[in-house]
Amino acid sequence: MPAPLEIVDAVKVFRTPEGGRLTALDRVSLKLASAEFVTLLGPSGCxxxxxxxTISGFETLDAGDVLIDGVAMTQKPAHRRPVNTVFQRYALFGHMSVARNVGYALEIAGYGKREIRARVGEMLELVGLSGLENRKIAQLSGGQQQRVALARALAGKPKLLLLDEPLSALDKNLRQKMQQELKALQRELGIGFVFVTHDQEEALTMSDRIAVLADGRIQQIGAPLDLYQSPANLFTADFLGESNLLPVTLDGQCARLGDGQSFAANGHPSGVATLMLRPEALGLTRPEGPALGFTGKLRETYYTGKDHQIALDTAAFGLIRALLRSGGALPEAGAELTVYAPAHGLHLIAEVAP
Ligand SMILES: Nc1ncnc2c1ncn2[C@@H]1O[C@H](COP(=O)(O)OP(=O)(O)O)[C@@H](O)[C@H]1O
Ligand SMILES: [Mg+2]
Structure with a gap:
């Protein structure tokens, strides 16, 4: 079976108004396994x-190819590609009813009235809006408008759905609800979704795989847990959540920290690198087996209801942040404390933090 989507060495260069050139896509390659939920995650402008x-055909590539279901799309205009897009500002027709918004593309494509009505009904049921056929868009809540946009994008039965920050206009609770709904919908439909967000939490919760983008390049692509626990570079480590980044020296067998502590690092080339410690990998009790310990003065503590977020001021590394899941009370600010990291919580990145 051909991949629902394959992007091969895509390059896009824009001319800027100042007469310069801006490489917006720099040899981007990406292949979806069937019915995958893949997220493009990266900062604004990446x-x-x-x-x-370029997938939907609104932009042409300067080099490279886009294939959908194994078919090259290069010569196909946007309206002949089997994809559809849900936009951040849903781009709905405010003066038209819900039903006409959803059925509009089918109307243009020349479908019969009865068929359109049936398909619109089916789509509204899919997104949980049955009964609101005759409402005007302006009479809907943000979440309902989002669902109309989704129903409209799916009405033509696309083989691939593209979603460009579709949840960013919603408040947090609704957003989390829609995240779950979208994911469930994707499973039910069994088609590929390419979802765009700049929100790392959203990407981690929703995706089968995440492609981290920066400066028009894919930095790393993989399953959420793999990217979070084993980022390949500092950008991915930093973008996917909080981390402590400590400089280390490698000698081919072990990694040495600035305070003299060391740990086994077989197979890593000699030189300088960075140790990444996620705050939740640190704890107050010394684990069995090899571990690192960091002692410092308790600086900041935030109790979030589930855990304590703390910062320890250490002599060798400055602030080290830890997330302590214990429900117990903490010492007063200013008290001395040691946190420990077990060997499995240590991850080396072959780059030096600035
Ligand atoms: N039509 C265009 N002309 C010139 N530059 C553009 C155009 N569209 C996008 N860009 C530039 O390309 C880069 C990537 O933009 P974009 O894909 O919109 O980023 P993102 O969606 O990740 O925020 C940005 O620097 C943006 O300014
Ligand atoms: Mg954008």
Whole structure:
């Protein structure tokens, strides 16, 4: 079976108004396994929307190819590609009813009235809006408008759905609800979703795989847990959540920290690198087996209801942040404390933090 989507060495260069050139996509390659939920994650301006637009055909590539279901799309205009897009500002027709918004593309494509009505009903049921056929868009809540946009994008039965920050206009609770709904919908439909967000939590909760983008390049692509626990570079480590980044020296067998502590690092080339410690990998009790310990003065503590977020001021590394899941009370600010990291919580990155 051909991949629902394959992007091969995509390059897109824009001319800027100042007469310069801006490489928005720099040899981007990406292949979806069937019915995968893949997220493009990266900061504003990194090329996410541009990549979606080259898939949908609103933008042409300067080099490289886009294939959908094994078919090259290069010569196909946007309206002949089997994809559809849900936009951040849903781009709905405010003066039209819900039903007409959802059925509009089918109307244009020349479907019969009865068929359109049936398909619109089916789509509204799919997104949980049955009964609201005759409402005007302006009479809907943000979440309902989002669902109309989704129903409209799915009405033509696309083989691939592109979603460009579709949840960013919603408040947090609704957003989390829609995240779950979208994911469930994708499973039910069994088609590929390419979802764009700049929100790392959203990417981690929703995706089968995440492609981290920066400056028009894919930094790393993989399953959420793999990217979070084993980022390949500092950008991915930093973008996917909080971390402590400590400089280390490698000699081929072990890694040595600035305070003299060391740990086994077989197979890593000699030189300088960075040890990444996620705050939740640190704890107050010394684990069995090899571990690192960091002692410092308790600086900041935030109790979130589930855990304590603390910062320890250490002599060798400055602030070290830890997330302590214990429900117990903590010492007063200023008290001396030691946190420990077990060997499995240590991850080396072959780059030096600035
Ligand atoms: N039509 C265009 N002309 C010139 N530059 C553009 C155009 N569209 C996007 N860009 C530039 O390309 C880069 C990537 O933009 P975009 O894909 O919209 O980023 P993102 O969606 O990740 O925020 C940005 O620097 C943006 O300014
Ligand atoms: Mg964008």
């Amino acid at each position: 090329g996410k929307t541009t990549l979606l637009r």
